[in-house]
Amino acid sequence: MTARETAERHAQDVVDANFERLVSDIEPETLTAMLGAGVMPPNPTTEWSILSETNDGENVKFHVRYANDTESLELETTWAKRGDDWKIVDATKL
Numbered sequence: 486m487t488a489r490e491t492a493e494r495h496a497q498d499v500v501d502a503n504f505e506r507l508v509s510d511i512e513p514e515t516l517t518a519m520l521g522a523g524v525m526p527p528n529p530t531t532e533w534s535i536l537s538e539t540n541d542g543e544n545v546k547f548h549v550r551y552a553n554d555t556e557s558l559e560l561e562t563t564w565a566k567r568g569d570d571w572k573i574v575d576a577t578k579l
Contacts, residue, residue, distance in 0.1 A: 486513050486569050486571065487571075488564045488566075488571045489523040489535075489538060489545070489547075490566060491545075491564065491570075491571040492514070492535060492538075492545075492547045492549070492562070492571075493535065494519050495507065495510045495533070495573075496533035496549060497533070498510075498528050498540075499528050499530045499551055500529075500531060500532070500533060502529070503540060506514060506534070506543050509573070510519050510572060510573055511572065511573040511576075512550065512567075512573065512574050514558035515573055515574055515575060516573075517551050518576075519576050522578070524558075524560065524576055524577075524578045525548075525558070526551035527551060527553045527556035527557065527558060528559075529553055530551045530552065530553055531552065531553045531554070532551075532553070533550065533551050533552070534549070535547050535548070535549050536548040536549065536550055536559070540567060541563065543566065544563050544564060544565045544574070545563070545567065546562065546563050546564075547561070547562050547564065547566045547570075548560055548579065549561075549562060558578065559579040560577065560578060560579065561575075561576070561577045561579055562575070562576045563576070
């Protein structure tokens, strides 16, 4: 899968609440930092959109918006190739 395909699948997994796959997409230290900072999509998330994509050397950054009827969260996620898989190595609330 490309970084874009992985990011789109990941965003849909947020909507579908596929927690096992969500966690496997994120480097452990990044997940810990996100949890500690409270940087999580609204619960439930009912929609998502990728607002921009930027190649950053070997990494790819996505500006993603997650939302439901009352809340939204915009994140910049940085994806890096780890073996055959793309993983989130950084996530910043925008």
